[in-house]
Amino acid sequence: MGSAIAMLTALGAGFGMCFATAKAVESVARQPEAASKIQTILLLGCALAESTAIYAFVVALILSGK
Amino acid sequence: MSTAELIKIGISIVVFALCFAGNIHFKGLLKNIGDTDTKKLKSLKKRKTLCFVGVIISIWFAIGVFVTWFSGRKSGMHIEFSMFGERTGIEVLGMKLSETTVITMAIVLIVAVLCVVFRLFIFPKFKEEPEGLQNVLELCVEAVEDFCKKNVGEKAGVSLAPYMFSLAIYLIMCASTELLGLRAPTSDLVVTFSMGLITFILLNYFGFKKLGFAGRFKSMGGSMAAMRPIMIPLKIVSDIAVPISLACRLFGNMLGGMIVMELLKGALGGYAAGIPGIAGLYFNLFHPLIQAYIFITLSLTFIEEAMEGPEKQSKKAKKQSAKAEN
Numbered sequence: 001m002g003s004a005i006a007m008l009t010a011l012g013a014g015f016g017m018c019f020a021t022a023k024a025v026e027s028v029a030r031q032p033e034a035a036s037k038i039q040t041i042l043l044l045g046c047a048l049a050e051s052t053a054i055y056a057f058v059v060a061l062i063l064s065g066k
Numbered sequence: 067m068s069t070a071e072l073i074k075i076g077i078s079i080v081v082f083a084l085c086f087a088g089n090i091h092f093k094g095l096l097k098n099i100g101d102t103d104t105k106k107l108k109s110l111k112k113r114k115t116l117c118f119v120g121v122i123i124s125i126w127f128a129i130g131v132f133v134t135w136f137s138g139r140k141s142g143m144h145i146e147f148s149m150f151g152e153r154t155g156i157e158v159l160g161m162k163l164s165e166t167t168v169i170t171m172a173i174v175l176i177v178a179v180l181c182v183v184f185r186l187f188i189f190p191k192f193k194e195e196p197e198g199l200q201n202v203l204e205l206c207v208e209a210v211e212d213f214c215k216k217n218v219g220e221k222a223g224v225s226l227a228p229y230m231f232s233l234a235i236y237l238i239m240c241a242s243t244e245l246l247g248l249r250a251p252t253s254d255l256v257v258t259f260s261m262g263l264i265t266f267i268l269l270n271y272f273g274f275k276k277l278g279f280a281g282r283f284k285s286m287g288g289s290m291a292a293m294r295p296i297m298i299p300l301k302i303v304s305d306i307a308v309p310i311s312l313a314c315r316l317f318g319n320m321l322g323g324m325i326v327m328e329l330l331k332g333a334l335g336g337y338a339a340g341i342p343g344i345a346g347l348y349f350n351l352f353h354p355l356i357q358a359y360i361f362i363t364l365s366l367t368f369i370e371e372a373m374e375g376p377e378k379q380s381k382k383a384k385k386q387s388a389k390a391e392n
Contacts, residue, residue: 043360043363047360050315051314054318054319055311057321057322058314061321
């Protein structure tokens with residue numbers, strides 16, 4: 001039960017990544033020549049947004065392991 | 067073999083024969099028809115591909131039935147995993163080594179042997195004008211060096227590039243062990259945490275070396291003197307969180323990929339001929355590669371952040387004020 005609640009964090013991470021990707025697509029469409037720079041920044045941002053979901057995943061694993 | 071399995075094999079053989087015959091039949095028709103009747107040509111091609119798909123599916127089904135009969139593995143969700151690697155029988159100094167440690171040692175051994183081979187046999191053959199393998203190697207080394215220089219500056223970039231390159235090779239090797247059916251060392255919390263600790267040590271080393279003991283704390287506090295008592299403890303806590311967050315990120319990603327693969331294998335049971343191999347290209351190869359890239363970029367970013375001193379900020383402020391005066 002606790003692990004299921006912990007995995008709800010994935011919702012927030014999904015929204016965060018969705019916003020980041022939407023903005024990145026917008027900016028690439030506006031400035032196609034800056035695509036490579038935007039891509040690296042997007043990857044970093046997505047990793048940071050994803051990390052919350054991963055922490056939740058690790059916590060859920062620890063909870064379900066007991 | 068039981069009767070149910072025999073019936074399954076019989077069905078697959080019948081389907082195989084029908085589809086194979088259909089495939090050859092449509093091939094013959096296609097040759098006769100020529101290019102004039104495009105509508106008929108399209109429908110015939112569609113039927114031919116359908117027959118081809120049928121052949122593949124029947125072969126896959128037959129292999130699945132055989133494997134299930136041979137190994138006795140039933141499909142169903144029974145997977146087991148642990149946070150840390152399982153202990154093996156090998157003992158060193160009275161401690162049992164875990165599975166991931168043994169795999170790590172094997173990887174390090176392979177890389178070391180490859181390094182010696184490269185140094186002894188391939189490097190002496192290198193010429194001024196690169197070609198073939200030398201081109202690839204130079205491209206890799208230069209790319210990593212440029213990447214490090216871009217992120218942490220000229221001086222620290224040169225000294226950090228070898229570590230980052232070896233880290234990249236290590237992470238890629240770790241990811242590819244999972245394709246062999248072994249547990250990837252990076253899906254063990256101990257391995258990832260030790261790599262995070264190395265980043266933490268590097269971060270503090272470069273920070274204190276660049277700014278000095280007092281300067282580091284000053285830069286932690288920010289430009290406002292009144293905020294320093296609040297900012298410094300916060301910054302110290304966030305520095306301590308660096309190895310933990312790096313370790314958990316890599317570990318969670320790798321373990322997540324492993325669990326997805328195990329679920330796929332468990333669900334398919336004996337019928338998992340070839341399917342996990344295709345899915346593994348994403349979960350075991352592509353995803354870990356991105357994670358390795360992110361691990362390296364993030365550690366470089368953290369090191370750069372630790373090295374960022376008050377001089378840089380004051381220079382910027384001076385420039386801004388000069389601009390304002392003009």
